[in-house]
Every structure is written in structure tokens, then in C-alpha cells.
Amino acid sequence: MKGRNVILGLLQKKERTGYDINEVFKTIFSHFFNGSFGMIYPSLKKLEKEQVIEKKVVIQEGKPNRNVFTISKIGTQEFFEYLASPVQSEIRQSDFLIRMYFGEFVENEVVIQWIKDEIQQKVEQIEQLNKDYIKWKDKLTYTQKISYDVGIAQYEAEIQVLQAKLLEMD
């Protein structure tokens, strides 16, 4: 799965701007995909050049113009080919867990602080996911809810393990 497949999928549903796509990445996608403006705009440009998507400029007053993108026939075809391709295994880079592995090289207090920060971050991410979930829940499909539920369950599982470890470490 490449960034382009994800962008194509979002445009398959409805037309969007780069800014709209980023909103999706920041909210519901946050726990299983990393996207950023630096990836979105260059991708959109490339896809447009390849005629996989099309650009419409919408003039706005008081705000910058919106470049609204729609998917083309070949774009839809590419997206369905992606959906028919084998599911790729997950890619993860957890700096936190890398540091746990190397924990022997730092003071115990440093490890404890890393763990506390990780818990704090995951707590916040759960809160954010729950907020988004409540906000969109009527519009979410059954499988979209699965992606939320998996994310929340994984964060909660991690928090539980880490809190138990913290208690043991005193």
C-alpha cells in the first residue's frame, strides 16, 4: 500500500482538496497511517499528470482558491486493482519500543519517564479517537468502525501493560 492508493480511495468516495485529505489523515487515519502535506501535494500533482485524477479550481472569496480533485476512470480502475492485490504486512517503527530494548544503557528514571510519556500520549490518542468516533458515528460504515475499535483496543492494551510495569518498577 502506497500513499497514492490511500488518496485514490478517499477520492473514490467523493471529491476533495489536499487540505481535506490531510484532515482525514490527522483524525481517523492517525493510528494506522502516516500522511502529511509534504506527501499529499506532490502525490496529487503526480496523479494529475498521470491523468489518474482531475483538478477543478474553485474560486473562493476571502480564502485561497480550492483545488478540488476528482478521480478519473483509470483512477478508479487502479484503486480496485489495489483492493484486489494481496494485503501487505504492517510496517511499524516504534521509537519507544526501540528504547525499551536499549533501556539498559540509561538510568532507571529515564526509562520511567519514557514510559510515563508513552502512556500519556496513548491516553490522549484514545481521547482523540473517541471524540472523532462520536462526531462521525452515524456516517461510519461497519468496517470503518472496525478500524477505530482495533486502534483503541491496541492503545488500551499497551497502556495496561505499561501501567503494570510502572508499579513493578518502584
Add this chain to the structure above:
Amino acid sequence: MKGRNVILGLLQKKERTGYDINEVFKTIFSHFFNGSFGMIYPSLKKLEKEQVIEKKVVIQEGKPNRNVFTISKIGTQEFFEYLASPVQSEIRQSDFLIRMYFGEFVENEVVIQWIKDEIQQKVEQIEQLNKDYIKWKDKLTYTQKISYDVGIAQYEAEIQVLQAKLLEMD
């Protein structure tokens, strides 16, 4: 956290070959870091050129020679600077969860198959982690065990959610 920091960390503990480093990546690191030969050998070459690590060639009979790498003083310094730097937030790319998000575009049976395959894979990964854990448990540090426990807990949490969803989907 870059690949080079991780390699440096492994060499901080003891001298290793590219092949050895890959073994670590394939086993305990498998659930929180993606490394491959294609990244290891070019990195080692670059690090050697920068004099961050040093190469010793060990001649072997009947097997290819081993290029054994040791960390240098500046390498150790770089590694400790990494440990003192802020913890980076996790990077994840889950093709499976992306497909859950786009589940509306495929038949229900396809979604079910994706879920079953995901469960199967995670079950296997837990088994693998448990096997490695038993094999190394006497040598593992306390924080290394944390990295195992977090991984296993997250996989289990995901499996639980997915199994419950499968039951609901009939």
C-alpha cells in the same frame, strides 16, 4: 529514530555482522521495527566510511567470511546522543486497517477473508514472539521484556476485537 541508531545500539552491546543484525530484526524487533538486508548492508558501509564503526574480517572455512563490526568512540557518542534526544512518535502503515476503512468498496466475503487472514497472521506472530521469549528469557533485561509484553498484548487485543467482529458479521 533512524536505522543507523538501531544498528549502533546493537553494536554497542557487542560486535556483530550484518547477518547477525538481521537475525535480531527478524525476531524480537519484528513487531516494532522494519529492517532488511537492503537497509543493513548499505548502512554498515556508510557508517564504516564515517568511522562510526569499524570492520574486522574473520576468515572462515567452508562458509563465507564474516565482516564483523565494532562500534567506535564516536559511534558510542552518537548512540548516547540519540538516547538523549526526544522520543519520536510511532510510525505505522497498516494496509489491513486501510482496507477496513475502504471495506464498503468490496464484497462482504472479501472483508471477512481479510479479517481471517489478519487474525491468522497475528496468531502466528504471537507464537513466534513467545518462542523467542522462552529461548532468550534468561538473557533479557527487564525493559527488553517490556517490549515483548507490549507487542504480545497489542496483538492479542487486535485478535480479540476482530474475532468479536467476525461473529457479528454472520
Add this chain to the structure above:
DNA sequence: GGCACCATGTAACTAGTTACATGATTTC
């Protein structure tokens, strides 16, 4: 006879990151 293990690399590529660059409107 075939597979897994041990062991190492390079060339070409490309996807994505980082840093830079701009700026009005709305809300607190």
C-alpha cells in the same frame, strides 16, 4: 533432491521528509 542456513553485497530507483514560502479570516 530440495530446502534452510550462512553470508555479502551493489545499482537504480522512488517514496516520502524537511525546510522554506505566503497570507487572510475567524474565534477566543
Add this chain to the structure above:
DNA sequence: GAAATCATGTAACTAGTTACATGGTGCC
């Protein structure tokens, strides 16, 4: 008055992937 929101991009870079290339030993 500050911060958040809306809105878009490019140039330079670099880390990592993919594909290619080799080959003996030991086990089942």
C-alpha cells in the same frame, strides 16, 4: 492580541526498497 483554521505549493534531500548477483554446507 494570539491562536487556530483554511489553503497551497516547491526544491533539495535522503533513507530505504527492489532487483540483481553468488555460492557452499548441512540436514531431512
